[in-house]
Amino acid sequence: MSTMLAPEPVKADTRKVVLSGIQPTGKMHIGNYVGAVSLWVQNQTRYDNLFCIANMHALTIPEAINPKTLRQQSRETAALLLACGIDPQQSIVFMQSDVAAHAYLAWILSCCTPVGWLERMTQYKTKAAKTEVVSSGLLTYPVLQTADILAYKAAYVPVGDDQKQHLELARDVAERFNHLYEAYFPLPDVLTRTSGTRIMGMDDPSAKMSKSTAQTRSGHAIGVLDTLDVIRKTIMSAVTDTGNETRFEVASAGVRNLLTLYEVLSGETRDQIETRFAGRGYGALKRELVELVVRTLEPIQARFREISDAPEYLNDVLAQGAECARERAERTLADVRQLVGL
Numbered sequence: 330m331s332t333m334l335a336p337e338p339v340k341a342d343t344r345k346v347v348l349s350g351i352q353p354t355g356k357m358h359i360g361n362y363v364g365a366v367s368l369w370v371q372n373q374t375r376y377d378n379l380f381c382i383a384n385m386h387a388l389t390i391p392e393a394i395n396p397k398t399l400r401q402q403s404r405e406t407a408a409l410l411l412a413c414g415i416d417p418q419q420s421i422v423f424m425q426s427d428v429a430a431h432a433y434l435a436w437i438l439s440c441c442t443p444v445g446w447l448e449r450m451t452q453y454k455t456k457a458a459k460t461e462v463v464s465s466g467l468l469t470y471p472v473l474q475t476a477d478i479l480a481y482k483a484a485y486v487p488v489g490d491d492q493k494q495h496l497e498l499a500r501d502v503a504e505r506f507n508h509l510y511e512a513y514f515p516l517p518d519v520l521t522r523t524s525g526t527r528i529m530g531m532d533d534p535s536a537k538m539s540k541s542t543a544q545t546r547s548g549h550a551i552g553v554l555d556t557l558d559v560i561r562k563t564i565m566s567a568v569t570d571t572g573n574e575t576r577f578e579v580a581s582a583g584v585r586n587l588l589t590l591y592e593v594l595s596g597e598t599r600d601q602i603e604t605r606f607a608g609r610g611y612g613a614l615k616r617e618l619v620e621l622v623v624r625t626l627e628p629i630q631a632r633f634r635e636i637s638d639a640p641e642y643l644n645d646v647l648a649q650g651a652e653c654a655r656e657r658a659e660r661t662l663a664d665v666r667q668l669v670g671l
């Protein structure tokens with residue numbers, strides 16, 4: 330396949346470093362695509378990028394995922410990133426667990442992180458409330474995320490809205506390290522879309538679309554790998570209201586969510602979209618959104634199938650990615666060990 334050349338080594342360059350990650354827990358959904366992955370793809374040529382499959386983060390609730398599923402979903406997530414347009418010639422794609430320096434750095438950073446900061450994290454509070462046995466890894470999860478970022482001294486971290494608080498924490502931890510030892514880490518900035526940073530559940534527009542909810546509720550999320558039938562059913566039964574208001578500012582949460590998806594996936598302006606759907610009712614909006622989502626996802630699904638049929642290609646990409654990432658992270662770790670006296 331001509332599009333599947335073995336990746337060339339990706340060289341560190343003078344462009345700003347971007348790092349982001351995705352957990353391989355459950356199926357990637359359109360919220361992940363819109364809020365994060367499509368943004369990574371869009372900015373790919375502008376930055377020096379690293380994208381990791383955060384498989385160690387997936388261990389924080391061990392009851393939620395078995396080892397076989399974790400391994401499978403980690404590879405599937407990697408294949409999906411490539412299928413969405415992450416180009417291994419432009420970006421380093423790797424498994425978090427392949428770069429041991431992340432965990433090592435996370436330990437050092439956890440020693441600079443007051444427990445109170447971690448206890449305040451809303452994701453921790455939400456997840457801990459739903460988990461019978463709360464692991465200390467669930468609490469220190471954002472420190473590992475901070476290590477992912479600081480290992481490469483990333484300038485930007487492109488994420489959806491739900492990760493902003495973790496990013497603030499990463500900055501605080503970096504600042505505290507710099508204060509305790511030496512001004513070493515640059516403070517990472519969050520990079521988000523202007524619209525589409527928080528895609529809501531199709532069945533419940535008061536809650537963000539989430540991989541874990543999608544595991545128990547069909548109709549909640551649009552999976553990037555969902556069939557046309559499932560996509561149609563999910564969108565056509567999305568929660569709206571009894572009116573016909575399709576203006577962004579005044580539409581109800583469910584309708585605004587559909588409009589937002591339409592906006593990001595079509596690239597049209599809000600004015601154009603409001604004109605397009607004015608007075609046509611929610612049925613028209615939903616039908617046209619189905620078409621748009623299918624048009625967006627079909628090529629991704631086709632490419633995903635190609636990559637899945639070529640496991641050696643994925644092995645090569647991940648091996649190459651791990652090697653490049655390791656070299657860079659180990660350089661940072663060597664500095665940090667020196668700075669803290671190890």
Ligand code: TYM
Nearest residue numbers: 349350351352360361364365383488489492526527528538
């Ligand atoms: P995760 O796997 O939950 O989500 C991956 C990315 O998708 C974004 N996202 C959304 N965006 C819009 N609408 C939604 N409903 C929605 N749901 C999720 C997330 O904000 C994220 O950008 N801890 C991280 C993974 C991670 C990471 C990192 C991120 C590990 N290390 C270092 C940045 C930097 C997570 O669980 O993302």
